[in-house]
Amino acid sequence: MMKALGKKCPACGGSRLTRRPATGRLSTFPTALAYSCADCQQPLVYLFGVSVSIENRQSARKRLPPFFVVRINGMTGQYAQISNISAGGLCFRQHYNATPFTDPHLRVDLFNCNDGSSLDQLPAEIVATNEQLQEVNGLRSTTVNYSVKFTNMNRAQRKVLSNCLNLYGN
Incomplete structure (x- = not known):
């Protein structure tokens, strides 16, 4: 706090x-x-x-290197940049014009672009969204930030996620 x-x-x-x-x-x-x-x-x-x-997360937030992205299942070719992640959930952002989600429940993959490995089918629920205006190199763009919590992960998924956060998170 x-x-x-x-x-x-x-x-x-x-x-x-x-x-x-x-x-x-x-x-x-x-x-x-x-x-x-x-x-x-x-x-x-x-x-x-x-x-x-006000802090809702129970676990410490970590940042992953930029070669990690989140892949949203059910959406053809939809990837998003990870803002931060914890054992309980993650925050990611997409461009404003990306296809919106029709259901707060989704499955996401944590994807390592360097070696092609991934942690697949993590069940998640969107708990918050907000829009943010960003300026990068003089160009303005609107992004949508999604906060999701992981729900009903199995033991193997929790273990692999924990190892990933310990190895790559800072």
């Missing part, structure tokens, strides 16, 4: 906050206001002059 004095994002320090529905333990206080940072999408609660981040 991160904290910051004043009405600003504890994660990035940004002050562009948008209101969101009150959820969670801190939001139950009568004077608490629930926000989301417009810059980094971090959910937070503003209470008594202090901003407190």
Whole structure:
């Protein structure tokens, strides 16, 4: 849990906050206001002059090298860039014009582009989405960020994922 004095994002320090529905333990206080940072999408609660981040993940987030991508099953040739991953789920981003998902339940493959290996058919559920405007080399583009949690992974999938995170994650 991160904290910051004043009405600003504890994660990035940004002050562009948008209101969101009150959820969670801190939001139950009568004077608490629930926000989301417009810059980094971090959910937070503003209470008594202090901003407190809300973290839903139970496992530590890790970054994988850029040669790892997520392949979405059922969508022909659809790959996405992994923002971060943990033993409990991952966050990935796609271009705004990519085919949208019709069901929050999906299966994903963790794909290593360097050697062609993959961890296949990980059951997942989309728990959050948000759009983000990015500027790369002077070109503006909108991406959609998806946060998914892994559901009902078998023991072998959990073990291989854990080994992958220990070997490649930082």
